[in-house]
Amino acid sequence: DGGITQSPKYLFRKEGQNVTLSCEQNLNHDAMYWYRQDPGQGLRLIYYSQIVNDFQKGDIAEGYSVSREKKESFPLTVTSAQKNPTAFYLCASTRTMNSYGYTFGSGTRLTVV
C-alpha cells in the first residue's frame, strides 16, 4: 500500500545536538511538507519542497534544515539553533503543489532531555 513512513516514532535529543527525522513516501508525489504541531495549536509549516533539489522555507523555518535529493525522501534536521524543539512533527505529501489532498505520515514525537 502507498503511504508516508516517518521514523522514528519517538526521538529523544540532548540539548545542543542535531537530529534528523526521516520521511519517505511511495506515492510518487512531487510535493512534500514538514509541519510542527504543538499542544493546543494547529499545524505550522516548517519547509516544503515542490520537486527534487528544491525546497522553500515555511512559516517557522528557523533552526531547521531539509534536503530533497530523491523524490521519495524529505528528511528534516532539527539543529541546535532551534530553541524549543520539543514537539510533534508531521510529514505530508501531495501529488503536485496545486493539489489539495494532503497525505500525512504518522508523525515523530521529539523530546529534548
Place this chain on the structure above:
Amino acid sequence: AQKVTQAQTEISVVEKEDVTLDCVYETRDTTYYLFWYKQPPSGELVFLIRRNSFDEQNEISGRYSWNFQKSTSSFNFTITASQVVDSAVYFCALSEAGYGQNFVFGPGTRLSVLP
C-alpha cells in the same frame, strides 16, 4: 490574511449523542478550499472532507455531515450518534486556490466520546 478559528478546545459527549464541531474562517480570496481532518491517538491526520468555496451544498456521509455557510464564514462538522472510536482531535483547515503550500490549520478540537 488567512485564519481558522475553532473556538471549542475540548468537547466531551456520551456515546450515541450528536456533536457539532465549529469552524470559522477568514480569507480575502473568493476561491478557496476548506477541509476537515481527524487526528486519532496514533497521530496520523486522516482526511475527512474537502469543500470548495463555490459549492455550498451541504453533505452527509454516513454519520458525518458538514454545514458550509459562506454568509457566516463557517464550516461546521456534525457527528451523529457518536461512538467511542470518534474520539480524536479534529482540525479544520483552509487553503487559498493556487497556493498549495498556504494551508492554514485551526488549533483543533479534542473530542472525547465516553461509553
